[in-house]
Amino acid sequence: MKTQSVCGNFGPRIRSDCEISIRLADSGGIQIDLESKVERLHGISIRNLIHDGLNTFGIPDAQIMIRDSGALPFVISARLEAAVRLLKDDTTEFLPEMINQTGPSSSRDQFRFSRLYLPGNTPSMMLNAGIHKPNGIILDLEDSVAPQKKHEARYLVRNALRQIDFMGAERMVRINQLPDGIEDVKCIVPHFVDLILLPKCEHPEQVQIIEKELHRLSEGHTTNLPWIMPIIESALGIENAFEIARASKYIVAMAVGLEDYTADIGVQRTLSGHESHYARTRLVNACKAAGIQPIDSVFSDVSDQDGLTSSVMESKALGFEGVGCIHPRQIPVIHEAFQPSSAEIEKAQKVVYAYEKANKQGLGVVSLGTKMIDAPVVKRAQQTINLALQLQLIRSDWMDQMPNE
Numbered sequence: 001m002k003t004q005s006v007c008g009n010f011g012p013r014i015r016s017d018c019e020i021s022i023r024l025a026d027s028g029g030i031q032i033d034l035e036s037k038v039e040r041l042h043g044i045s046i047r048n049l050i051h052d053g054l055n056t057f058g059i060p061d062a063q064i065m066i067r068d069s070g071a072l073p074f075v076i077s078a079r080l081e082a083a084v085r086l087l088k089d090d091t092t093e094f095l096p097e098m099i100n101q102t103g104p105s106s107s108r109d110q111f112r113f114s115r116l117y118l119p120g121n122t123p124s125m126m127l128n129a130g131i132h133k134p135n136g137i138i139l140d141l142e143d144s145v146a147p148q149k150k151h152e153a154r155y156l157v158r159n160a161l162r163q164i165d166f167m168g169a170e171r172m173v174r175i176n177q178l179p180d181g182i183e184d185v186k187c188i189v190p191h192f193v194d195l196i197l198l199p200k201c202e203h204p205e206q207v208q209i210i211e212k213e214l215h216r217l218s219e220g221h222t223t224n225l226p227w228i229m230p231i232i233e234s235a236l237g238i239e240n241a242f243e244i245a246r247a248s249k250y251i252v253a254m255a256v257g258l259e260d261y262t263a264d265i266g267v268q269r270t271l272s273g274h275e276s277h278y279a280r281t282r283l284v285n286a287c288k289a290a291g292i293q294p295i296d297s298v299f300s301d302v303s304d305q306d307g308l309t310s311s312v313m314e315s316k317a318l319g320f321e322g323v324g325c326i327h328p329r330q331i332p333v334i335h336e337a338f339q340p341s342s343a344e345i346e347k348a349q350k351v352v353y354a355y356e357k358a359n360k361q362g363l364g365v366v367s368l369g370t371k372m373i374d375a376p377v378v379k380r381a382q383q384t385i386n387l388a389l390q391l392q393l394i395r396s397d398w399m400d401q402m403p404n405e
Contacts, residue, residue: 005086007152008079009121010067016124018071020079024087025061030054036068049073053080053094074163075123078155086151099163106170106194106227108252109379111135111387112293112322113338114331115172119144120153126160130167132328138172141184142199150176154187161191170194178206182213189217193226199257201230202237204247211248227252229295233260238279245290253293255324256283259300271307273314284319298324305333312337339391340384348384349394351377353402
């Protein structure tokens with residue numbers, strides 16, 4: 001059995017994190033060596049937190065060294081738990097208090113224009129991510145986390161879901177490729193994640209494995225199951241796109257990952273995107289046929305705003321309903337490109353107005369011109385109106401300005 005472990009990050013460029021070293025002992029109680037710029041203000045609370053954690057895990061004797069760069073308590077708790085679990089087989093969780101979270105709040109058809117990827121082992125990037133107002137925030141456990149750090153990232157992401165206010169952004173987690181992703185799901189799902197991204201998806205059975213685990217974890221709980229977004233990143237996945245898209249009723253969107261896809265077919269990804277045109281259009285068609293949202297890949301050059309604008313406009317023209325982003329500065333460009341046009345807003349206003357007017361008149365059938373309006377059309381039109389209101393493209397009293405016909 002191991003008697004010493006080290007988890008976390010510390011260095012001159014590391015912020016809001018810490019490194020915790022634990023050496024188990026046979027006697028002497030808990031000895032804590034703390035190196036922190038905030039020791040004078042928070043040293044006592046940090047030491048108390050470590051004592052509480054070790055007591056939770058039943059460790060009476062240990063030497064602890066903490067090198068802290070301003071880590072919040074939920075980060076310290078995650079680093080401590082990760083270090084302890086490397087030393088002993090213990091399923092006990094050392095959970096921080098739940099703050100500002102009331103459970104999954106996302107809906108099937110909400111807008112997912114932007115989803116901001118954040119490395120799951122870098123707390124400094126998580127803390128204020130919500131102020132950039134992405135539609136979704138992805139705490140990433142896959143490609144952005146070094147293999148030797150994935151164990152630690154699970155607890156950090158779990159704690160972040162419990163404590164960070166993402167300011168209305170959909171709370172997403174990209175798990176690792178199966179089968180490792182199952183351990184990610186077990187760790188994070190009970191703690192109010194809205195949507196799980198399943199990478200490297202090639203078969204519908206992979207989605208069904210995730211859904212089965214979600215049902216198992218939800219037994220005895222009243223919370224809704226998270227939505228699922230498969231990510232298609234290979235030639236085989238593209239060929240199976242439709243079957244994957246309808247593999248579960250919890251799938252609300254499906255994304256394409258072009259970096260891995262182009263590598264799989266043996267070509268370089270280009271700005272023009274001609275090499276991935278087939279894959280993207282096939283994925284869009286599969287999603288539309290299955291009634292879910294198609295989401296395009298990330299645009300990787302964060303300095304090329306003009307290129308991003310062109311790329312997003314092409315995505316919208318192909319039928320995509322969102323793209324990924326890797327830097328906050330990409331979010332406004334994406335939102336502007338995906339915002340509804342004046343024609344789309346006008347049509348949505350007519351649909352909602354006709355629906356409201358028919359309801360007031362007690363009519364069971366709603367029509368606009370010669371076309372009947374069903375509930376999904378009205379719902380989508382209302383979402384367009386809501387987005388237009390959020391973007392201040394129309395006034396809040398727009399319905400009062402509609403002509404009486």
